Amino acid sequence: MSPLPRLLLLVVMTCVTGLGCTRTTPSFCGTPDDPGCPEGTVCVEERCVSRDELPACALGQTRCEAACVDTRSDASHCGTCGTACADGQVCSRGRCTDACAAGLTQCERGCVELESSTASCGTCGAACGSRESCEAGTCACEPPLTACAGACTDLGSDGNNCGACGNACGSGLCQDGECVNDCDPGLRRCGQGCVDVQSDTFNCGSCGTGCGANEVCVGGRCRLDCPVGSVECDGTCANLTSDARHCGTCGNACGSGQVCTRGACACPSGQAECEAQCVDLRTSVQHCGACGRACAVDETCASSRCQCAAPLVSCAGGCVDLSADARNCGTCGRVCGPGLVCSGGLCAYP
Incomplete structure (x- = not known):
């Protein structure tokens, strides 16, 4: 039996045996008359459950109380848990905006990349299972996970499949593929496993918080695993030496018609900057031969000279x-x- 059902069964048995369990005790939650759950627990099916007992969310999803959501596209938890977008807005890359960013598809009030979103993989609403990733619009186990009984699992920290499929630790915990009684110092219990929340891709920073596709967990935070020569800028990998959207530094976009060369915005070869625009002085009727030298209405510019049309x-x-x-x-x-x-x-x- 998984940790969550076992904990709920214990709560129910406590109530049945008459040990003082009422709707006002901290074990119950979910109605206006119930007190808030104690610190470190969340409300699941009207019961307060320890966060460490909850299963991991799918890759790219974050646990917000009892639910697993993608904070990059969830309008109720946009960017962070509890941050709701205003009516008429959508959540695009963790920000509330009026429209989806280029390359994203609007699914209800969220903007997703159907090729890699575990919440909408391939099509809106097609969610991947726990610990699955979305690759090219198809859900699959994310290496180094292993499929056990049709579910993706980490043999290094799964108490029901510790080291091998079907090898259960019983009341113990799974650490590095072996059953143990307690987690080593520096590791944290998540479900029936011991993990390092500072580097675990499926429990990054907290139990159940999975990093997205092409992301790694560094210091308890998910970051894009950008190739050598590029850095993360606004949720994408950018080469600061040549990316016109992030030229030299993240967010430094080049002007209309400009290109990014060696980290600096400039006009393409053969063009000059006139009035904050790149123009060809050889053919521009507004800037013929030099910036500001305009041809007459019935003239054209050829070889940098104004000529009759x-x-x-x-x-x-x-x-x-x-x-x-x-x-x-x-x-x-x-x-x-x-x-x-x-x-x-x-x-x-x-």
Whole structure:
């Protein structure tokens, strides 16, 4: 029998035998008249249960009282347990916002990555089991976990499968794959196992708090396991030398059209920065040849010089249509006589 049902059975038996158990004792919870659960316990099925007796949550989920939630996408526990988003907002990467960040899918009021979310793996609401991870939209045991009787378990700390599937420790605890009576100093009891909450991916910082995909537990906190040369920025791994969203430092986004080169924002090769925008001085009609040098309305910029837009040509500093201009008919300076018009580059009567 798992620790949680055994504890609940003990509470029920205490009440049945008449040992003073009432709705007002700390063992009961869940109704307005019940007192709060003692420190270190949570309310589960109307009973106060020790946090250390609770099973681990799935990877990427955090235990908030009795429930396992993904604080990166849960609108009732956004970022931290108990932090609720306002009406109309969604929870995106642990922050309450008006819309989901790029690349995320909205599932009710949460923004998730269906490829890796254990709460919505592959499709909204398709939750993975305890200690499963979501890889490419499919739930599977996360190495080094082992499948025992259809469930993923850590043979190093599972009291019912200690060292091998089916090897139960009875009333003892499982530590490093062996049954023991008490946990060694520095380790903490979580369920029927002894773990290091400073480094355990499935119990990071506290029992039942699992880190997400591609995350590791360091100092009791989940962090992305970023490859060499990149760091974690706002829930993603970024190369500060080349990422235009995090150039040089996390959150330092480059301007429109800029690229990040060696940790500094700059315009791409062949472009210049004019009025906080990257432009090509060879073709920009607003910045032709130099910042601020604008071409006329009927001109274009070619090879950094303002030129008349075809089929117009330049005559006496202005752009004219030789086929229809009576003062420049067919060629610059040819003026049609009185009563004549320019048609097809020739002076003629209308």
